[in-house]
Each structure stands twice: as structure tokens, then as C-alpha cells.
Amino acid sequence: MKSVKSSSQNGAASSAKGKKTAAKSDAASGLRDLFEDSLKDIYWAEKALTKAIPKMIKNATSEELVAALTDHLEVTKNQVARVEQVFASLGVKAQAKKCAAMEGLVKEAEEIMSETEDGVVRDAGIISAAQKVEHYEIATYGTLAAFAKILNETEVADLLMETLNEEKEADDKLSEVAETSINVEAAAEDTEEDEEEEAAPAPKSRKK
Secondary structure (H helix, E strand, O other), rough: OOOOOOOOHHHHHHHHHHHOOOOOOOOOOOHHHHHHHHHHHHHHHHHHHHHHHHHHHOOOOOOHHHHHHHHHHHHHHHHHHHHHHHHHHHOOOOOOOOOHHHHHHHHHHHHHHHHHOOOOOHHHHHHHHHHHHHHHHHHHHHHHHHHHHHOOOOOHHHHHHHHHHHHHEEEHHHHHHHHHHHHHHHHHHHHHHHHHHOOOOOOOOOOO
């Protein structure tokens, strides 16, 4: 015999189904809506980075890293303007919507800087945080460019691809700085500390 669900079970199932399908009144209902919503996210993210990168520059000690971050700060400012250009091309007002992902990445960068000693170790941490940001942006701009193409927004797709390529270049530059100097120097500091600990005389035990 088939089991018969009680009215309470049916009610719970209906309630769960209702919760699953419920959405905000301003929720995206199509790909174009999702595309524009994602643009608002990255617009907020880029503007947040124009404030976060100067903090990284202030905390960095490597001349190469400072130069790479300084260059990318200017690129980021141009990217903010380019996103505004994308909005204009779409005939949509430029609006920023808080990006939870970027907010978290910026917070993590701040924690890394506050929890590491000044020098190459902090520089290595800054590069790590900066590359996480770049990887997020690469994924986002790649997706946005794909959306633009399928929506037949050719001009917009070209603008987004331009930014995507800049993010990839920034990521490559950070990898180069890390691998050619900073990571090596940070590892050397670990070795020196280990050698100092081994060379330090053991504390004398007190005679009873």
C-alpha cells in the first residue's frame, strides 16, 4: 500500500517549495537583468579597489611591488570609467551595488597586512591578497564578456575584454614579482630564523 502523507507533511512540502521559489521583487528575471546586475557588482568592486590599493602600496616595502601596485591603481581608475562607458553603451544608469565577494577580499587583505611583520613577509601576503582579487575579477569580466556576446552587445563585449586582458596582465606581473624576489626572500627569512634558534644556547637547568 502507498503511504498517504498527512496534511501537515503536505503543508510543510508546500511551504518549502514556496520558500525555494520566492525571490526579491527586483530579482533578475532574464540574462540581460543578470548581466546588468553583475555590472553593478563589479562597478562597486572597482571603486572599492581605488581605496584599497593605496593601503597596499603604503604597507608594501618592495620597490617592484610598490611600482606594480601603483601602475595597477591607475589602470583600476580607468576601469571604473570603462564600466561607466559600458553602462552608457547599454543605455542604463551607472549604479553600484555592494559586492559581497570584493568586500570580503578587501577585508582579508587588511587582516593580512595587520597580522604580518613589516617587510618581505608582508609583501608576500599583499601579493597573495592582490592575486585573489585579480582572479575574482578575471572570472567576473570573463563571464560578463560572454554574457555581452550572447546578448549581441558587441561594443560592450570589446570593452569588457579590454579590462579582462588588463586583469590578466596585472596577475602575471604580481606572479613575476613574487617568484623572482619576494617569495625567495621571505623563505630565506624563515631559514635565518631557524638557524638562529638552533644556534641559541639551551637554557641551563637549575641545580636542586
